[in-house]
Amino acid sequence: MLARGVFVSYWFRNDNRLPQARLAIASYIIVGMIGVLLLGFWKLQVIDADKYSSLAERNRVRYIPVIAPRGRMLDREGRVLVDNRPSFSVLLLRDEPAQVEKHLAGISEGLGMPLDDLRDQLNNTKNLPKFQPIIIKPDASPADVAFIESHRSDIPVLEMIPVQRRRYLPGGFLAHAAGYVGEVSEQQIEASNGKLRPGDFAGKTGLERQYNDLLQGTDGMRRVVVNSIGKEVDRLSTQEAISGKQILLTIDYDLQQVAEQSLGARPGAAVALDPRTGEVLAMVSHPALDPNDFAVRISADDWKSLNEDRQKPLLNRAIQAQLAPGSVFKIVTATAMLEDKNPPESFTTFCPGYATFYGRQFKCWVYGKSSHGVVGLHKAILESCDIFFYNAGMRLGIDRLSYYGSKFGLGHKTGIDLPEELPGLMPSAEWVERVFHRKWYAGETISVSTGQGAVITTPLQLARMIGGIAMGGVFKQPHLLKDLPNVGEERVALSEQTVEKITDAMYGVVNEGGTGAALKLAGVELSGKSGTAQVIGYATRERVGKQKKFEDNAWFVGYAPRRNPEIVVCVLVQESGKHGGEAAGPVVKEVIKAYYDKKNKKTQGQETAKSKRPDSRNAPARVAVVARRAALKPEESAAVVPARASAEPRR
């Protein structure tokens, strides 16, 4: 480097006075700086280490509930009525709005969802934290699953989570008794003592609600390690879910199916009981809804339309339709008369087709067509002569009618193991006093004695009552759970003669040319009583007056054999415009026939369950039912909590 002196400029020559003091200060500053930084680390890593350790742990570990499968419901022979199916919910990850926007059209096409619908869902949830994915499709079809699987790399914003959904038999089979599940309401959470959390599913109606504690099981918990984008990378421990218990019902699938099909599209109800035990063999209410729709998600609009449907598909008519029993009530009047011996057993009247009481004309149902002539008790029941029972009822008076009606369970809940049962009403002098603040009109007794006026009953009550009377005054608590402990029983002391006379008469209704003559069943002592009742109740009639025309409701309560029956079936067909024997009777007959066919075949082997679906959707008739309270409220709205369901009930 000889040339250095030439190249190097003048500017640094002889300049080697270094600011040593200031350089020393610089090194102190360096030491101080590192010291301060170390203090910062000391604070975080030693003093606050515990706090940050727990924060890191909270970052790392998530608790993911493992939903316990709900218990199944089986019929009395172990056939599955309600079980679960695995399903997938489609999640949309919204961390990156630009990505979401980019793929929205593709998602709409791939999942077959309208673009507007997707946008609505995004808009409705824009206030939720972005890292929280939303469920855009709660119940993915196999095609959806295939679409998501095959587009994992090019549409990264879609994800799926496995869920268990309730599966009910199709077509609304046993829908009302089974009930349905939904996301728990706040009241349910409060009442559960911490067992339920928001987002959990629980029974909302029917057996699902009644036996929720049995069916529900205990959710497990999985401790997993998740990375910063929430993806599960490791599993620490798993507390297994304990499945819900399966429950055995008293329902007989075969009888239920016959009842569903036989009632068909007509609005109404059918209940079959074994009066010896109180077991409910079949319970049908039409029109029905499909609870599978509720197993996913129901939108507020759909819920509203279901709720406002004039046909009231949400109503379980078997236990909630409170209607005038019509002539079925004559059994109460007849029993009261025989027990009180007032009027005496030999009492007869002449029926010209009408009668006048207290200056007002009351018609017999044959009015204008024919007359019953001279009528005694047996004939009066067979032919359902109103005039006879007007007279008998007038002699008995409302207090006695009310006493017996009440004894036989009218105006009281039967105690069936369903949460929505309604009690009906057995009017009395005391009742009008209390509710209307007036005296009982003697004319009202005339109506009540033939099951009109203020008396209203549910199909289940009539089945229990007729069955109990035919059993000689033993009323078993109706129930759906096969192993229900402590089945309730009420005994009403009835004389043997009374029971004999009443059951003979009901045998005659079918077998001696009475109102149910068409129902005669070879080899079976089918007995029963028909009823044809005006639709509107006592109070309603006063309100709407008589300008409106309503078709009559048809009732038939049948049982077999004629004493100590094995099966009693009550059928209601609403606003059929036909007589009880004509409209409701055949349903009773088919169910009882099916019962005996099955009983006779028992030795030859089990019948297998086939499912033909009754179509209950297109019933045109109008329904007027005195339902006191809505059983359900629209808690489900189309929000976005994971594990929530959707789907629309069509209609």
Added chain:
Amino acid sequence: MKDAPGTRDYDWWLLAILAAICALGVIEIYSATHGSALAGMHMKQVRWLVIGFALMFALSRLDYHLILDQAPILYLLGITALIAVLLVGHTRFGAKRWINVPGIGELLQVSELVKLIIIIVLARFFAEVRSDQLDLRDLIKAGLLVGVPLVLILKQPDLGTALVLIPLLVVGAFLAGLQWQHAAAFSLAGVLLVSAVFYPPVSRRILKPYQRERITSFLHPEEDAKGSGYQLLQSKIAVGSGGFWGKGFSNGSQNQLGYIPVRYSDFIMSAWAEEQGFKGVLLALGLYMALLLRLVQNAQRAKDRAGMFLVMGVAAALGFHVLVNVAMVIGAMPVTGIPLPLMSYGGSATLFVFLAIGLVMNVRLRRFVN
């Protein structure tokens, strides 16, 4: 002794410290990325280190006086390059910082090179100041020299790199005989500017939205734990949860599960602190302290003022990097995007450090030369 310096004149202690820090960096980059899509990144870093060492030795052979001679031309080149970046630069992560170097094909971050040029230019400038006291005129001149590239870098925008230029000026001025009254006046101005940045009505006018967000999230990290305060909070959680002994190599949950933002680069100290604990921090910061003190020692033994200014410029730049980056990692400063020298992954930043150390070696090798 007229000949080129021999190998025994290299600062082997400095090289050892350097190598140790680089080793920590490579280890932690491996730990942070080996299980992810970024696996293999540590080898890339090793490649950069090898290139860096080569450049360092090359630069150390070239007499720094020759380099200082060319300072005005280097300065003009630097300014031109910065303007070019603004005009034709390649945009990445929302900022124009990169420029394609033809032939190499690599993207080069021009502002890193500019840092080096400013160190050289300031060394030349302060060496020419002949008195023991820096008068106001020279101070303002120096300020302008730094101010022009600073504004250009801010335009990219790259607040972090722009800020690094300030300690270069401050340290240089201090060693050049900065007077206390000037220091007081400029400190006051600085304090006012910083407060203005933190004062929303003013900051709204002068800062970009993302810069304001960083400041807000620095002041209140817990308020927005999933938004932009997320980074600082997660970093603090990582550091704190490491405790005294650390969670062990490749065993930090915050690091391995990706909670630490850019854990292989700007927040590598966070990953290190989580896995190696306070003892590891003690080692790392101890090495940095040794490095900086060794630089000061080299400055003290420099043959002339120009060499001393060069070395101290390098020390200022590295010290500032360490201070700002580590303070950010423990949540004591907002996120600025300044990497930790030699530990953070990154090509341009690594090359800058080695070139800077090359200058230091250069000065050291010539300390006995007349």
